[in-house]
Amino acid sequence: MLGTRGVPAAHGGFETAVENIGLDLVDRGWRVVVYCQDDEPGAELRTDSWKGIDRVHVPARHDGPRGTIEFDLGAVRHAAREAVLDGSVCVTFGYNTGVLNSVLRSRGVPNIVNMDGIEWKRARWSGPEKAFLWTQERAACWLGDHLIADHPEIARHLETRVRAEKITTIAYGAPTIIDAPERAVLEHGLEPGSYLTLVARPVPENSILEVVRAFSSRRWGRQLVVLGSYDREDPYQRAVLDAASDEVVFLGAIYETDIVSALRFHSVAYVHGHQVGGTNPSLVEALGCGNPVIAHDNRYNRWVAAAAALYFSDEAGVVTALEQLFSSPDLADALSRAARARHSAEFTWGQITDQYEELVRAHLPSVVEPVER
Known part of the structure; x- marks a missing residue:
């Protein structure tokens, strides 16, 4: 799972999705790898495990967008090498560095891209920023093997970019809260x-x-x-x-x-x-x-x-x-x-994980059984 700052979630919706879907898949017997951004000075690439999820910590030595690109590039290169060896599927969240999906495509690694919203249309971006994001959206649509839209309207937008058969609508989940301390x-x-x-x-x-x-x-x-x-x-x-x-x-x-x-x-x-x-x-x-x-x-x-x-x-x-x-x-x-x-x-997380699991199974490069734990 690529494209987020990693788990445990602390930064937003995509991280929360990765945490919930990842933990659910681990419980179902899957090996799940999540790439995590490490902003510590002098950090080196390292691996560990968190609640059964294998984590790969990729250093980002710069702040802001430059650090994000550095992290995404390091993560996608590492994922491409590992996925070729063990027959994995990559799920990439977001398209802000969509052109980097070319690394996975060049190695023949199946890559499912969650396309998020229509980011380049947001009013807060300047003209050059909108142009950059528009280009990255186009790149991700072309380079991804399959696209996830989190809303039917996003799916309709993506259908102006790719054929409808390349898109699956999977929304976002949330826990059921029936009580909470005051x-x-x-x-x-x-x-x-x-x-x-x-x-x-x-x-x-x-x-x-x-x-x-x-x-x-x-x-x-x-x-x-x-x-x-x-x-x-x-x-x-x-x-x-x-x-x-x-x-x-x-x-x-x-x-x-x-x-x-x-x-x-x-x-x-x-x-x-x-x-x-x-x-x-x-x-x-x-x-x-x-x-x-x-x-x-x-x-x-x-x-x-x-x-x-x-x-x-x-x-x-x-x-x-x-x-x-x-x-x-x-x-x-x-x-x-x-x-x-x-x-x-x-919108329960169980339903969302069901849909991700079905999509991942459909894109496995060969018949691979979930790892027994």
Whole structure:
């Protein structure tokens, strides 16, 4: 498994997917190898094992994009050598260095590429950055043996690049949370059942400013809890901070999964303002907690949340959704039940692993039985 910073997960959705899918496959008898980025000065390539997953630690001696390219190149070269020897399949997450898939292709190593979202369309990138990402997407589409789309709309986009038979739609998973300790909530000065959560990168395409303005337009007797790092040096993030009433609470970035799950579980609802992308991990995790959802109205969110959400397209729509939710306990209960039903039907990690396992089996270079452990 290539393309992420490795396991255990500490950096985002792809790492969480690799951890959950990898551990599930190990339990099913597979040998799983995950490539991990090592940023320590003077680090050398090394291997170890974590919960049954074989890890290959590849040094990255530089920061930022240069370090990422250095890591990806080292990882793909090592994986190509090893996969040729033992008849493995590579699963690459992301396409930001898509051209490097040529190393695997040149060695005849089967490579399944999870294409993530339409990254080059995101507003935060400059013109040259968008051009680079567009090129890498094209390269990954051509060089990968098979593509994974995490959402039907992403699959439709990829069909403009390759034939439909080369694409399989596999979404993102999340655990089913049926209970969580209140301590993490209380320690952050919150009262269970008296706040909403919002978890998103603070960029314009995630509608955070619109949500905060709408929530701050009146008194609700509840709080909006916003997770993520905010810096007044950034104009957009400063605008969000300045728009917030005293009922909006900024907790900063929290990476401990148990704490985030507890905050979600004990919240009145989850607010999801993402306007672009495929299946968003944060939205799926909210469904796994049984959260009623207030979501931006677009085709991505509609497919994921379905009947579990109230939808908005502007600030007035956020206010309307809040009014409906707070005034009707029956509606909140119905949305919560719909969230659990949607999660159970589509987004459990067991279901996601089933689909990855089937795809990997189909691309094994020969009939290889899972390693007995």
